[in-house]
Amino acid sequence: MAYNNSRNPLRALQKKLGSKILIRLKDGTEYKGSLKEYDNFMNVILSDASEYIKKEETNKFKEIFVRGNNVLFIIPDGE
């Protein structure tokens, strides 16, 4: 495993562009959608996204821009 890789988890998201990911926010809400864009603060744009509260789908968005400081974790393989 290369040293540079091991020090840059955000770069790992690069490979997920266009794939389904799941984002859980600090308040427990989850968003599942296709990763369209992201930056180093974990600001993320998902397309064709669904919102889940307590595992129930509560909303659908063609596109959603999540502010990074609210993110708890990202599951790169959101299926």
Add this chain to the structure above:
Amino acid sequence: MAYNNSRNPLRALQKKLGSKILIRLKDGTEYKGSLKEYDNFMNVILSDASEYIKKEETNKFKEIFVRGNNVLFIIPDGE
């Protein structure tokens, strides 16, 4: 998809200038209005904005300046 794009979600807002967007704050309040200005901290100015608490319209503002650190997410297509 170009690398630069994928690392700059904020630039995606550039295309939404003048369009209706929806902002949800951390406290659940939502603002819908026309995106007039924004910056890298997600400070946003909306014009002709409506405020929604629990999906009920509670206020109208000719212009509102939302401080970015309160933002949970932005739905670029706020219709």
Add this chain to the structure above:
Amino acid sequence: MAYNNSRNPLRALQKKLGSKILIRLKDGTEYKGSLKEYDNFMNVILSDASEYIKKEETNKFKEIFVRGNNVLFIIPDGE
């Protein structure tokens, strides 16, 4: 709409100097007064300001200096 403008919402406050604005803090308290000074952190000085808690006027200040990190939003047209 010029690109520079669209990336600098704080500059929009420049035009409001001397005008009445309304500031809502994160705790819900509101301050209405004449915008005297501000900076990039949204530190703001209002003159001839009134404080409102649940829409009731609770105090008056000849001058008040609000620390920016407490600001939820600013209504530039505070009338």
Add this chain to the structure above:
Amino acid sequence: MAYNNSRNPLRALQKKLGSKILIRLKDGTEYKGSLKEYDNFMNVILSDASEYIKKEETNKFKEIFVRGNNVLFIIPDGE
């Protein structure tokens, strides 16, 4: 009004050195005293200061050093 002034509310405190000011913290506690020193983070030293909780005087300090990140607002004219 000069542009530089309008972008530097903290400089406005310079004129208040030696005058009585009032500081309200985020938890509602208030401190009234003579402004002795301050910096750009709103760290403030008051001399001959009184502490107020719910408008009742609860303490007196010859000198108090308040950490800026706790400050809600400052009333420059604390009389």
Add this chain to the structure above:
Amino acid sequence: MAYNNSRNPLRALQKKLGSKILIRLKDGTEYKGSLKEYDNFMNVILSDASEYIKKEETNKFKEIFVRGNNVLFIIPDGE
């Protein structure tokens, strides 16, 4: 003990790449998995991870990307 080592606890994670670690978040949730990547903000990617709430396994993830600012502590030896 070398001075450089003693000033860089994050470098200690370098030796744990590929090993099982445990991460406890501020909200008490725990994640156990193989350390794949990390950075200076303690953003961490675990592979083959399990989620534990009150010591009960509640979920499994092939890969999870935890945002560093949520981390309470890391047990490098997660077995």
Add this chain to the structure above:
Amino acid sequence: MAYNNSRNPLRALQKKLGSKILIRLKDGTEYKGSLKEYDNFMNVILSDASEYIKKEETNKFKEIFVRGNNVLFIIPDGE
């Protein structure tokens, strides 16, 4: 009063080295002790320190290192 002094409240702590000071944390706990070291983040080391919860002495420490971001205020004259 010199301009430099008025912009550097932290420098005022320099004169208190070796003197008794009182630190109140955001959670109300207080520490009284001899100021041994400090830095610009208000990280402080006290020696021969006592801990007070609701004005009751609850602990004694030969030395305590308080992280600055927890500090509410410092009373330089802690007697």
Add this chain to the structure above:
Amino acid sequence: MAYNNSRNPLRALQKKLGSKILIRLKDGTEYKGSLKEYDNFMNVILSDASEYIKKEETNKFKEIFVRGNNVLFIIPDGE
């Protein structure tokens, strides 16, 4: 007392490397162990550490990496 020392409380931890220290987190949990590494953000690695909740030992760790922003204070002499 040298000026440089008085402005660098973190350097004081250098002398404690290998000694027992106690860390109290903001949530009240305490960790006692041998100081192995630390950095300027108060990220700390303890070895042979015990966890205490309300003074009861609740866990033991061969090694624990505590994220600095959770730290309330450190007692350098943890015995």
